[in-house]
Amino acid sequence: MALVRLVVFGFIALSVVYVAVWLYSRSVRREKLEKRWEAENPGGDRTARDAYVEKGMAEYHAGLRPKLILLVYVIPAVLVVAALIATNWN
């Protein structure tokens, strides 16, 4: 029963972390794209800028980086197993 409790509450807590990191990573990427556009086309057209940023974001979402955020779930699980082995191994 305690294991179920750990899994459920651990999942909830890690989901909060996951969503926060996901939003943060997205926001940082968008800011970077906007700044890059500003540097390359100072005072450029607004719709062209939006198109550039949306394209960059689509590439970001298709890439590997957002999937790496899933490590938020994997690493604690691995640490729990490691602690389990380290503590109980004779």
Add this chain to the structure above:
Amino acid sequence: MARIRLIFRVLVFVILGGLFHYVLPQHDVARITSIEVIRMDFSSVNRIFFAQPDSAAREFATRDIRLINTVRRKAFLFGFVRREAEGVMVYRNEDTGWIWPPYFKFDSSDLQAEAADSISTAETPKWVVITHYGWRNRFFTIFPNAIAIRPVSGPDATVIPWFNIFFFVFLVLAWAFLRAMWRQFRERTVNPLLEDASDAYERVEDRASETKGRFRRWLDSWRSKPRR
């Protein structure tokens, strides 16, 4: 205000420091003199300083507790600076199970057997490092919980607290990450919203001051006229 903030910070520091001092693993160099089992009748005062019954067992108000009696090297500074003096120390040996603190310890019986294997006398001492967490307090009758026992060559063996090093490095990194996240959130989400809101507010105010005259006059027309 500054004083309140200072008090608040000191309070947070003391509580967090106490929590870490209780929960994080510490290492004692000791020799085991005996093991025993006593019955404990917990009260609401000392119950929270004990873990749960053995894994898969039922919880009762009264339960047997495994104890490990030792003589250990006394130390300063969280065990980092060892003194020449020796003193007795009693550890409990309990499963922490799946929840708290997260040591995931299920092998209390095996640990008790290991402790029994390392019993020695003052004349022919067998020194061991006992990894433990928790506090010994005579007035509450609470004991630190032994997590692991490892034989060492002598009473001066060096112990590097790897876990605590990684833990505090992780804590600093997590704090820096959290701060970066908060700043990003404020810069990209809160500030634009506030700007929008203050723009909207100004627009409303402009219109209000325009209409105010008319509205005021209309409102005033309802008031009772001063008597002559």
